[in-house]
Each structure stands twice: as structure tokens, then as C-alpha cells.
Amino acid sequence: MDNSAKKTLAKLGLDARLLGMIAALFIIWIVFGVFTDGRFLSPRNFFNVSVQTASVAVMATGMVFVIVTRNIDLSVGSMLGFIGMTVAAIQVQWLPQVLGLGHWSIWIIAALTAIAMGALLGAFQGWIIGYLAVPAFIVTLGGFLVYRGAMWWVTKGQTQAPLDPVFRLLGGGAEGTLGETVSWIFGLVAAFAAVALMLLSRRRKSSHGFSVKPVWAEGILMAISVGLIMCFVWIMNSYPIPKGAMKRITAAQGIEYTDGMAWNHGVAIPVVILLIVALVMTIIARRSRFGRYVYATGGNPEAAELSGINTRLLTVKVFALMGALTGIASIIASARLNAVDVGLGTLDELRVIAAAVIGGTALSGGAGTIYGAVIGALIMQSLQSGMASVGVDAPLQNIVVGIVLVFAVWVDIVYRRRTGA
DSSP, X not given: OOHHHHHHHHHHTOOHHHHHHHHHHHHHHHHHHHHTTTGGGXXXXXHHHHHHHHHHHHHHHHHHHHHHTTOOOSOHHHHHHHHHHHHHHIIIIIHXXXXXXXXXXXXXXXXXXXXXXXXXXXXXXXHHHHHSOOOHHHHHHHHHHHHHHHHHHHHTTOOBOOOOHHHHGGGOTTTSBOHHHHHHHHHHHHHHHHHHHHHHHHHHHHHTTOOOOOHHHHHHHHHHHHHHHHHHHHHHTTSBOOHHXXXXXXXXXXXXXXXXXXXXOOSBHXXXXXXXXXXXXXXXXXXXXXXXXXXXXXXOHHHHHHTTOOHHHHHHHHHHHHHXXXXXXXXXXXXXXXXXXXXXXXXXXXXXXXXXXXXXXXXXXXXXXXXXXXXXXXXXXXXXXXXXXXXXXHHHHHHHHHHHHHHHHHXXXXXXXXXXX
């Protein structure tokens, strides 16, 4: 890269790692698009990839904080399965007997239970790590085994299905979307919010005497952000709903179905949940005292403790947050499948860690971004979906993902050495 290009990137505020991840993502899409005669680049596939990415990406945003504080959480996949099985049993076996089948509050109780369970389990693990000084690797490895066994114990291994109809909407599918019109409104609101946040950030920096990007650079970034948001909405709105699903939807809404009727999916609800989680986590990471404490502790735990940060309590909070996000991910994963069996969440802990690491989170602590973890999860899912679409066997998929993970960490190490990060 020549000096002029470096200067342009510096003025835009873009680092080489982010551009590298985006370039890798586009290369994956193009390669699989060629090998599948364009099917991989279809709106249908992008819709499916976005929904499949959501649960792992939600957990990856929390894993960033865990790894930044020099810890690890190997239990998130099993915890997701345990929470999902418990919440499914609540919907299928317990609440219908108490409230009645199809009661309007079942999905709300189930969702709140999932988040509360995750937060409590995560906080308990964080307390053991922070206050009893047991290494996170051991604590979460124990949780990995305990939650997987407890998952079977909840229902004696019986699959729980079907789930509450409203709860199922949180998992996506033809019914679980915003629809075309609301999706366009959502896109416009998101684009306006993105521009407003950039302007507010520029104003805040300028008022405190910090250097700001040139106006042209800020304008380019705003245009790119708005363009990407609206392009994503356009792609989601280009995926038509199949006839079978159309008949179900029109029947549920009391509309007479005709052969010429055509509706499109729009943005899936799990994607909306992911975007909200990513936005909130980004604000926490960049704008809150808690976020500053997390990065300060990861950068130098001893100095952070000497400066007055309660690192033990911080550990409890970080793992509680990780657990709550795992609860949200369990809602998405179980709702998408409309059933929960003992295999739910298997190997998700490795996918989540891989997404965070591929996204640039340093295993040595102190560095990592929320958007990087989301992009890392999208890279992982695109790679797996692409290999599945060209007929690559599951064992070979795992081999490729493992090689990509090791390669990504090596590239990150080389990058940090050269930049002194």
C-alpha cells in the first residue's frame, strides 16, 4: 500500500484489519457465487445466512468483553442448549397448564426467563472466577459439562415442540420478518440514526478540542453507511415468500389468497435483534464507564486494580452480560427451529470464540471491537453455508474452519507486531 492510500485511510479512520475482514468476506461471497452459478449470491441465500448468523453473532458481542478481560467462556454453547430446553419445556409443558394453551403472555414469560437464566448462570460463573480465583478456563469447562447434562435432565432427553406461535416469530422465517414496507421504514430510520451518530460524535470531538476527520471523509463514510443499510434492506425485500407460506400468512390475517399475489420477506426479526444488541454493546464499549473499565482491566489488570477498579465485581458483570446475551441467542436459535432437542448449541462455543478472534479480538486481552465480532460471525457462517451449498462434507467443513481460525490468529499477531498495537 502506497503512502497516498495510507493517508486516505488514515483520514477516513479505517484500519487495515477492518478492510481485510471486509475484503475476505467479499472474496468468500464471490468465490462461492461462482461455484454455485450465482445461487449463493441470491436474496434467498443472503436472507438465510443473515438469520443463521444472528444467534452466534449476538453471543460473539459478549465474548469480546470476556476475551478483552483476559478470560474465556467455553460454556456458552451448552448454556444456550440448557436455557433453550428449559424455555421450550416451559412453553410446551408448564405454562399451557397454568395459563391455557396459546395464552398471549407465554412468549413474553419464555423470553424473560431465558434472559434471566442466562444472566444468573453467567453471574454465578463470574463470581467463582472473580472471587474464588478459579481460572475461567476451568470454570467454564465445568459449565460446558454441567449445562449439557442438565439439558438432558430437564426433559429426560425428549424433544420439545411445537413452541408458542408468537415466540417462533423471533426466529425468523417467512412469518418472522418486518415485511417490505416496515423494512424500508426500518432502513430509513437506521440510516438516519447512523448519520446522526456520526454527526454527534464529530460535534463532541470538536467541542472537546480533539481532531476530527475532514468534511469530505466524513461525508464518504456517511454515504457508505447509508448505502450499505439500504442495499441490505433492498436485498431482503427481493426475496419472495413461497406459496405455502403465503397461504398460511394470508389465512392467519383473514385475507383471500390468489395465485397472482406476491409478497417479499423483508428484514428478519433475528437480524433486527442482532443490530439492536450490536448497537447497545457498541455504546457500552465506547461510551460507558463499564466499557472503559473492561478495556482498562484487559490492558493491565494490576494497574486497573490499583487505580480503584473493582476487577472482581467487573468479572461478575462481564460474565452476567455474556450469560444474558446467551439467553437472547437461545431465544433466536430455538425459535428458528421451532423445536429443541439435546443437540441444540453443540459446538456453538467454538463458533462464538472463533467469530470474536477472527473479528480482531486479542486473546492477550485489552483489544477487540463489537463490529469486528459481528463481521467475524458473518465470515464464519458465510464460509460454512458456502461449503454446504457446493456439497462439502461436514467433517471437511470443520477442517477448513479450523485452518481459517488458526490463519486468522496468525495474521492478527503479525499485524499487531508490525503496527505495535
